[in-house]
Amino acid sequence: MEITITVERPEDGPGSGPIQVGWFLTKDKNAVLYDPPERVMFRQQNRSHAKSAARCPGVIQLESRYFMVKCPFDLQIGFGRDKDGRAVLINRLGSASPVRGNKLNEMLTLVNEAEWRYPDRPTIQLSLPYCFIADELVYLTQLSPFMHYRADPLPGTIFGGRFPISVWPRPLMWAFEWHEPQKDLVLRRGEPLFYVQFEGMDPSRAVQVIAAERTAELDTYIDQIGGAVNYVNQTFGLFKAAEALRPKKLLTPKARE
Template sequence: MQVNLEFERPEEGPTSGPVTVGWFLTKDKGAILYDPPERLSIRQTSKTHAKSASRCPAVIQMESRYFVVKCPFDLHIGFGRDDKGKAHLINRAGVASAIRSSKISEVMVMVNEAEWRFPDRPTIQLMLPYCFISDETVYLTQLGTFAHYRADPLPGTIFGGRFPVNLWPRPLMWAFEWHDTSKDLILRRGEPLFYCQFEANGPDRPIQLVEAERTEALETYMDKISGAVNYVNQTFSLFKAAESVRPAKLLTPKHRD
């Protein structure tokens, strides 16, 4: 008996074809600092040999499903404690810093020490205005830049998360767990900061990423869910409530002249 291992799905209908995911910035202030997310692509690789990894369908398929968000700032940060033992960040670049020391706290914060996952590993958050939305069920997974080589490795690890962007369009942040506080944290503008992977109801459906309009309906919906994390421990428990007040359409692609 011959077994057909290919899974069939309709060629037409609401769950066929590419999945459209919109991205937008939650604020216009300093918008030129934030590059559009772009599809992961390892450029300038050799494709002359038929068996080159650059021509491998599995590699191409994997890369096509990740999108890169680049770092918008140059930062050179150290960790320290004051004379009372309180943890704080140190601007190692000093007067040479691209960001004024008084402004660093607006983009980078240290999580309250009581909320660290490990007592010897400070948690740092880089606040970002990137947000994603879809009108289909789409889960976003935020993860580290495993395909990017750094000559000076980060002194810790990044941890992301996974949530449905169709129900929970919220600004992303870059969260860093500082394992070796004797080494500085150095971030460079333009380098990959993290990757986004999108999952829809069908692992073979490609992702079409478009810039989205911040419509009144989208802004109103985001106001309804904003800040919930400050009042509820398990935010995922609010997904049903969010779905009940969500308009059918929130994604409007931006049209440029």
């Protein structure tokens, strides 16, 4: 699937045309659950009036810069403590849950209480296989889906993040800080889970998101940098070392079927 934002540019050659960003899944297992990222675009808007917000260039420019990743699961999770006072997650759907309990434990993690930013705000992480790459300097910013309305707001906020996918491609995760742990966390399959935004050296250039092949070189490089966060505190300090290992080309567009 290809998603393109078109901006006219008079120049040709390196640094002109759209920035190419590749996306892929780091594992094939259950790949059917994970929809391709989509450009944020609101259909069926009122465009009849010349001053409609749907026709405002500023609004259009803003919306065109964000890509949406949808939630792959239906979840309703509660927070509690066991008889020893240890923090635990509770699957409110029980046997009615679409996700089996053992699989839920594999993908949803309650962060160690000592690592919470605030003692009264539990932090959880949902592991995902989405990964983005680029062959020029591109920063990815992950943030909440602020342009989509929820009738039942989440009882907390998501952790955003920003890092260069050109040198540090890694699987994304959805991290949540539970401000109101007495309220359940409800996620629905198909609803926006988070946005990603891509920034190159020239902010006027368009962004093109394409499906990427998982080549042997790409898999090797990700293995070389993967898991470093478990051993050092400041992974950004490893960027120079990662650049020395990086193949010249990581992004190979996936052949259309």
